[in-house]
Amino acid sequence: MDKLPFVLRYSLLVLVILSCAEILVAIDSLNASRSISHNETLISAQGQFQLGFFKTGSSPRSYLGIWYNVDPNQIVWVANRDSPLNDTSGVLTIQNDGNLVLLADGRRAVWSTNVQNAESGTVSAQLLDTGNLVLKEINEGTVLWQSFDHPAHAMIAGMKLGWDLRISLDRNLTSWKNTDDPAKGEYTYGIRLHGLAQVVIWKGSSIHYRSGPWNGVHFGGIGIRYDLPFITEPVVNLEEVYYTYQMNNKSSSVVSTLTTNGELQLFLGDNTSEDWRLLFKVPTDQCGTYAYCGPNAICFISGPQTCSCMTGYQPNSPQQWDIGVWSGGCVQKRQLNCSERQDFKEIEGVKMPDFVQYQVNLNMSLEECKATCLKNCSCTAYANANASGQPHGCLLWFGDLIDVRPLNIYADQKLALRVSASDLVSESGPNKKKKKIIILVTIAASVCLLSAVLFFTWRRKVENKGGKLGSDETEKENLELPLFNMVTITEATQCFSNANKIGEGGFGPVYKGKLQTGQEIAVKRLAESSFQGLNEFKNEVLLIAKLQHRNLVRLLGCCIHAEERMLIYEYMPNGSLDSFIFGGSNHTKRLLVWRRRYSIIIGISRGLLYLHRDSRLRIIHRDLKASNVLLDCEMNPKISDFGMARTFGEDQLITKTLRVVGTYGYMAPEYVIDGIFSMKSDIFSLGVLILEVVSGKRNSQFHHPDHDFNLLGHAWQLWLEGRAPELIDPSMEDTFPMSQVLRCIQVGLLCVQLRPEDRPDMSCVLQMLGSESSELPQPKRPGFFTERYFKETDSLLAGRWTPDESTRTTIEGR
Known part of the structure; x- marks a missing residue:
């Protein structure tokens, strides 16, 4: 080397430097010709973050993740958290379709970015100094996918936690299953849009902690200190609802982690050591x-x-x-x-x-x-x-x-x-003289009021004896609910225009409306031709007015004007559950990922438990079905339509009716045949609903090329043959906790057992749905298990039901 001419030596040195520079520049990126395997990593340009393969504990399973370069134990993102690699054969590469893909054994894809309309030669993947892994177009720099939009259990500076309402993107954190298993655990942390935005930690589908509502400055229950090297920036507008951290200097880092026991912990560290200081956590105490x-x-x-x-x-x-x-x-x-x-x-x-x-x-x-x-x-x-x-x-x-x-x-x-x-x-404190005066005034006022009420009641009876107006006014007085006048409802629905009509059921048409306050409402209008008359109207008003639960639709009031009878509800923007699981497009069905379906099942079950056990009145719904479950803007389920509901006494277990009402496919056998109904009748309907949510098929319209069983019979046959996974809706995502789905199928079959005494009560149903450890009993034969012959069945149905009942036993969802 020393004998080489100076110019040649200089040229070789330049080439070496340029080659090293090229390697250094490329170390944070992947392209179509470069992949990484278990012994390789990507390091962001300034050396802040590293992407590669890691293991946890003594397990041989490995994962692709991102961590702080100075502290490999501070993992902030995991790609294949629910699909671990069992060996060291994993490869991260860009495939021909332009997607970043993690391959096991060099062939089987266990994780992918799943973007559309990209080509391998036009995209690259880069680990940024923010800790964000991006897939972007090489020429235009357009980001096609980024890890910040798909958080795992941790949030770092620059990441947005919350909603992009324009594309319905919900960025939330999900805890690890345990300290050695990055699989999705039972806790979720995100922003709930119900009412005013709030930061919430869920345990399954139940709220574990909430911050308090957004008050224009911050989330009401979270204190924010100003003496920290970062600031919290919340954004709440019509397009986005989120918050993010921004660092005041580059020498520090901040990370929020959702732990396996449901705590959100915020740590502060510097970029030169593994030391992290806990600054804040919620919940902090039992309150x-x-x-x-x-x-x-x-x-x-x-x-x-x-x-x-x-x-x-x-x-x-x-x-x-x-x-x-x-x-x-x-x-x-x-x-x-x-x-x-x-x-x-x-x-x-x-x-x-x-x-x-x-x-x-x-x-x-x-x-x-x-x-x-x-x-x-x-x-x-x-x-x-x-x-x-x-x-x-x-x-x-x-x-x-x-x-x-x-x-x-x-x-x-x-x-x-x-x-x-x-x-x-x-x-305000003891003041006997004031108390005596108030008591005397109250007594005097009460006497005057009582006298006035008695006088006007007597006069109304005299003036309106046999008259229609008197009966309407009395009806209004008996309804413990806010009354809306006809002008308000007419204006809200734009004169009940067809453009505002959102559905029609046995009661009558339903219209969307908007009050002058800006609140959206749903107006259910009693049709003249409806077989559900004033009794059902009064029944629904008197029952639901006393019910208060997050999984029951809220009745805002009613309107009584001449012949008109209307019920005014909170508006449910996502409509009814049946439109998603039965009549939805492929796009709509894709919204029903398993986590959302499971949350819907739990929510319906909680609402039914409230009706059966926790409400002031024990209530049997009698018409629980997919079309009577409405979904709010966050896809939370709410049971609706209490026109056919009945109340039970505390010691009452069953009752019998001569007028069987309900919907074909959801009614329990003892109710259809003998008119006997009880809480177990609702539980039968719930079981049908669970199996429909899992399968995406309607019980009463289910057809199979190999047999003539309904959905219940089909599910029972698959269960006996050990083929229960075949019941799962094929439009569901590729990866989901199979054990949880199978547990739901088993609980659904337990609910639809032929004998009412074999069916679990609602508290047991919720316990079985929520516990992964307890062993469930094996279900017995379901009701209506015999095979059907459709022509004969149709004629039997036509002759079996009276006109009054047929409106309630139609196969069509209301």
């Missing part, structure tokens, strides 16, 4: 656990008693309350009477209640908000929706107030709780 004290109570982490009832409320179960079991919460000491004097008690510095029954109007002033709440007897509290500058925006709560606790910082919203004047006086 952070969702609804720890039950409804209408405030949770105090310090003090003589953890849970305290709000003013005007008392423990639902004093015995349980005395021994420290608070989950039952509190109930009103007495029903608020709108004819009595009422006011509001301001509770400062608390997390706003969750949105269970609510109304939001961001354009209303606080004074208007108070007046609106005071006019509505069902309104239990109101608050300012915006904490930035001049108070504006209105939050109204109806029914129970859930998950309230004091906050140490950012106590800039006040919850105004509706209370009777007597409750305010009793709380």
